[in-house]
């Protein structure tokens with residue numbers, strides 16, 4: 001599903017060139033929930049962005065056998081990337097956000113109603129996103145990610161700002177997504193999320209190591 005070979009990413013800034021990834025390799029052929037942990041600035045976000053095709057990289061990244069940088073449009077159907085913070089349009093209601101997501105669903109087979117119910121969101125359908133709590137908002141974001149039906153789901157800090165109950169719901173949701181055949185990779189600091197992960201990698205100074 002995902003093959004990363006000797007990937008390097010450099011950022012040019014006024015301070016000079018920063019090598020954020022210094023030769024990362026990773027091969028994941030099964031749908032799993034994978035966590036990447038590591039100190040701030042170690043390169044976690046950069047790795048997710050590179051896999052999502054959002055930034056230039058050296059080396060090779062293949063999703064479902066396709067080189068990411070040469071197949072950007074195809075990647076929109078295969079990879080879902082959720083950056084830290086907002087992706088939702090605050091003016092839409094929960095139902096409208098979910099409907100919007102189903103329009104760009106490429107062959108996924110998730111029932112919108114049952115997913116919302118399972119997440120405890122059914123009664124929030126007519127609420128606008130801006131009126132939700134952080135935990136509710138995060139769950140709607142994840143619902144949107146799942147409905148979009150991508151094979152690879154990359155989420156940056158999925159539980160940031162959530163209390164333990166909400167963090168556990170997110171953990172269960174991500175685990176369920178992996179059991180439905182998606183490869184889910186999260187960048188996180190959250191020990192709760194690690195309990196749900198099948199594999200944990202540690203990132204340090206732009207290098208990735210198997211951790212657990």
Ligand SMILES: Nc1ncnc2c1ncn2[C@@H]1O[C@H](COP(=O)(O)OP(=O)(O)O)[C@@H](O)[C@H]1O
Pocket residue numbers: 011012013018019020038039040041042043044045046047
């Ligand atoms: N757009 C950017 N321009 C310049 N440097 C960046 C940029 N984004 C990240 N960096 C640098 O790259 C390194 C890795 O950052 P990042 O991938 O965001 O780490 P993490 O997500 O683990 O906190 C850090 O040194 C950071 O300052």
Ligand SMILES: [Mg+2]
Pocket residue numbers: 044045046156187
């Ligand atoms: Mg980050």
